[in-house]
Amino acid sequence: MTAPDTSTAKQPESQPPRRAISRLGEGFSVRSLIHVCLLALGFVFSIPLLWVITTSFKGQGGIFTYPIEWIPDPIVWSNYPRLLNVLTFSGWPGIVFFFRNTFFISILATVGTLVSSILVAYSFARLQWPERNFLFSLSLATMMLPSVVILIPTFLLFRDLKWLNTFMPMIVPFWFAVQGFYIFLLRQFFLGLPAELEEAARIDGANSLRILWGIVVPLSRPAIVTVSIFSFLQHYNEFLSPLLYLNAVEKFPMALGMRMFQGTYTNDWPLMMAATSTFILPTICLFLMAQRHFIQGIQLTGLAGR
Amino acid sequence: MPGRELKPGRSAVARRQAWEGRIFALPFILGFLAFWLYPMSYSVYLVFQDWDLLSPPSFVGLDNIVELFRDESIGISLGNTSYYTFIGVPLQLVLALALALLLNVKVRGLAIYRTLFYLPAMTPIVASAIVWLQILHPEFGILNSFLRNFGIEPVNWLFDPRAAKPAFILMTLWGVGPQMVIFLAGLQGVPQSLYEAAEIDGASRSQRFLFITIPMISSITFFNLVVGVIASFQVFTTAFIMTRGGPQNATLFLVLYLYRNGFQYFKMGYASAIAWMLFVIIVAFTVIQFRLASRWVYEEGAPA
Numbered sequence: 001m002t003a004p005d006t007s008t009a010k011q012p013e014s015q016p017p018r019r020a021i022s023r024l025g026e027g028f029s030v031r032s033l034i035h036v037c038l039l040a041l042g043f044v045f046s047i048p049l050l051w052v053i054t055t056s057f058k059g060q061g062g063i064f065t066y067p068i069e070w071i072p073d074p075i076v077w078s079n080y081p082r083l084l085n086v087l088t089f090s091g092w093p094g095i096v097f098f099f100r101n102t103f104f105i106s107i108l109a110t111v112g113t114l115v116s117s118i119l120v121a122y123s124f125a126r127l128q129w130p131e132r133n134f135l136f137s138l139s140l141a142t143m144m145l146p147s148v149v150i151l152i153p154t155f156l157l158f159r160d161l162k163w164l165n166t167f168m169p170m171i172v173p174f175w176f177a178v179q180g181f182y183i184f185l186l187r188q189f190f191l192g193l194p195a196e197l198e199e200a201a202r203i204d205g206a207n208s209l210r211i212l213w214g215i216v217v218p219l220s221r222p223a224i225v226t227v228s229i230f231s232f233l234q235h236y237n238e239f240l241s242p243l244l245y246l247n248a249v250e251k252f253p254m255a256l257g258m259r260m261f262q263g264t265y266t267n268d269w270p271l272m273m274a275a276t277s278t279f280i281l282p283t284i285c286l287f288l289m290a291q292r293h294f295i296q297g298i299q300l301t302g303l304a305g306r
Numbered sequence: 307m308p309g310r311e312l313k314p315g316r317s318a319v320a321r322r323q324a325w326e327g328r329i330f331a332l333p334f335i336l337g338f339l340a341f342w343l344y345p346m347s348y349s350v351y352l353v354f355q356d357w358d359l360l361s362p363p364s365f366v367g368l369d370n371i372v373e374l375f376r377d378e379s380i381g382i383s384l385g386n387t388s389y390y391t392f393i394g395v396p397l398q399l400v401l402a403l404a405l406a407l408l409l410n411v412k413v414r415g416l417a418i419y420r421t422l423f424y425l426p427a428m429t430p431i432v433a434s435a436i437v438w439l440q441i442l443h444p445e446f447g448i449l450n451s452f453l454r455n456f457g458i459e460p461v462n463w464l465f466d467p468r469a470a471k472p473a474f475i476l477m478t479l480w481g482v483g484p485q486m487v488i489f490l491a492g493l494q495g496v497p498q499s500l501y502e503a504a505e506i507d508g509a510s511r512s513q514r515f516l517f518i519t520i521p522m523i524s525s526i527t528f529f530n531l532v533v534g535v536i537a538s539f540q541v542f543t544t545a546f547i548m549t550r551g552g553p554q555n556a557t558l559f560l561v562l563y564l565y566r567n568g569f570q571y572f573k574m575g576y577a578s579a580i581a582w583m584l585f586v587i588i589v590a591f592t593v594i595q596f597r598l599a600s601r602w603v604y605e606e607g608a609p610a
Contacts, residue, residue: 030411031411031413034408034411034413035413037408038408038409038413038415038419041405041408041423042418042419042422042423045422045423045425045426045480046422046425047448048426048434048437048438048441048480049425049426049429049437051437051441051448052437055440063446068448068451116333116334116337119330119331119333120330120331120333120334122330123326123327123328123330123331124331127323127324127326127327127330128320128323128324128327129323129324129325129327129328130324131328132327132331135331135334135335135338138338139334139338142338142342144592145342145585146536146539146540146584146585146588148540148561148564148581148584148585149346149349149581149582149584149585150341150342150345150346150349150581151564151568151577151581152349152352152568152574152577152578152581153344153345153346153348153349153352153578154341154345155568155569156348156574157340157341157344157345157348173337173340173341175333175337176333176334176336176337176338176340176341177333177334177337178337178338178341178342183334207326208323208326208327208330209326233428236430237430237431237432239431239432239543240542240543243546244569254430255430255431255432256432258432258433258436259432259547262436262439262547269440272436272440273437273440276433276436276437279430279432279433280428280429280430280433283428283429283430284425284428286428287421287424287425287428288421291417291421294424295420295487
């Protein structure tokens with residue numbers, strides 16, 4: 001593969017002038033080539049989401065036109081209000097239930113993840129105690145373990161606890177720092193903070209909880225925001241747990257409720273796409289607002305978004 | 307170890323800190339026992355049981371494990387999952403690296419492009435499954451109407467056993483944003499001086515890429531590979547929503563088959579056996595990748 005390139009490199013006499021010229025030209029053409037590639041790829045990557053949006057503003061007939069109408073004519077607004085009229089429970093629109101459930105679960109699970117992971121990570125990072133390193137390596141080990149392995153017994157556990165058809169399985173475990181990943185991320189961040197402030201407070205007699213709450217947490221905002229966003233999105237997206245644990249439709253979160261729309265209105269694409277874009281919108285807003293934290297968090301830890 | 311290096315005069319303080327440490331870690335200790343260790347051991351017990359949740363479990367010895375080797379569907383789902391992983395993950399890595407390389411030239415509008423490439427990964431899986439279901443629709447889907455521009459006959463994507471898995475892989479390619487961002491971080495970490503030195507020595511663009519960039523980001527590639535393989539082996543939601551394992555079992559992946567056995571046929575023992583098989587496979591591949599890593603992953607400071 002490399003053979004042809006080495007031959008061009010061994011031409012010392014003609015090299016200096018030629019390189020100067022070719023670099024000018026090369027710099028220009030390569031740069032514009034890259035721009036063209038990026039534009040084309042950027043468009044291809046956006047097609048699915050653009051298509052969701054345009055379809056959600058079309059009438060039933062408008063979706064089957066060819067070539068695709070990117071700007072619907074006429075623009076049909078009624079698909080969004082229509083979302084409120086389909087799938088109702090006791091007079092309330094189903095989608096309102098679905099969103100309420102999603103936000104309820106996601107917020108409580110995220111708060112639990114934050115509180116428990118911060119405590120545990122601080123203990124692992126700064127407090128000295130004999131069994132610490134062993135337990136930290138256990139928490140790392142849970143990161144490697146695919147959760148599918150414990151799917152069946154976890155289901156049976158929650159069944160024995162009478163937690164089926166409640167939100168408990170989606171919330172309670174997360175108050176117990178079950179995700180080693182977040183412990184790891186926060187611990188790394190805590191280790192990077194200067195220890196002097198904490199030591200000074202400790203000499204003044206402050207206990208660890210006061211130090212954590214008063215000094216460490218305020219300094220760790222970037223890490224805490226990153227964990228919050230990732231955790232929130234993870235619960236917002238979660239599909240398998242609600243599928244296993246919930247059976248009353250009014251308890252469904254949006255991820256599961258989407259399937260109700262899909263099952264009932266398979267051929268009503270504009271309605272489906274209106275539901276889809278309503279479901280996607282919060283995640284996109286969150287991403288756009290906190291993009292910097294995202295990129296940082298990913299680069300810090302290598303966590304994939306899903 | 308650090309807990310033992312205490313100065314004599316501070317033992318009261320140290321003891322207090324040791325207790326604070328344990329109390330702070332209590333959520334993890336309890337959570338680990340209840341939601342990791344207990345289910346893990348329970349799962350081992352289940353492998354040797356026949357249990358439909360209605361009648362009490364009965365001990366069946368190695369029957370569930372023997373059944374793994376007899377069951378035709380295991381072979382099919384293992385084959386499907388391997389196809390999806392070993393063709394899909396390398397393609398994902400190549401595309402993610404290509405995008406990262408394009409973005410690494412400090413073009414104008416980098417933040418916009420990065421957002422465009424990343425947004426698909428922000429889409430909830432259920433939503434993207436539903437969207438792709440329409441995109442891949444044989445008659446009205448935009449993929450086929452796009453291909454028609456190039457004179458390509460419409461493909462029956464999710465209804466054709468040969469095309470279903472490629473369609474799933476195409477869908478995963480849409481979500482390479484996170485891998486791209488990780489590669490980009492790696493590329494930005496390559497010291498510029500290496501490129502300058504190589505340029506002075508007369509290395510061409512492709513030589514610089516092959517002999518500097520590729521080795522310098524190999525640890526990032528390795529990370530993306532390991533994480534990608536682990537995630538890919540656990541594919542479930544898209545297949546569950548889009549094809550339910552069809553057409554003709556072409557998208558029957560291991561976790562989907564596990565789900566069916568556990569929650570549709572109520573074979574708790576057999577489903578646990580499938581789970582452990584999946585676990586063993588994932589661990590085996592991870593170990594193999596770590597073994598092979600020493601041959602191609604460059605680490606700073608390690609003997610060359």
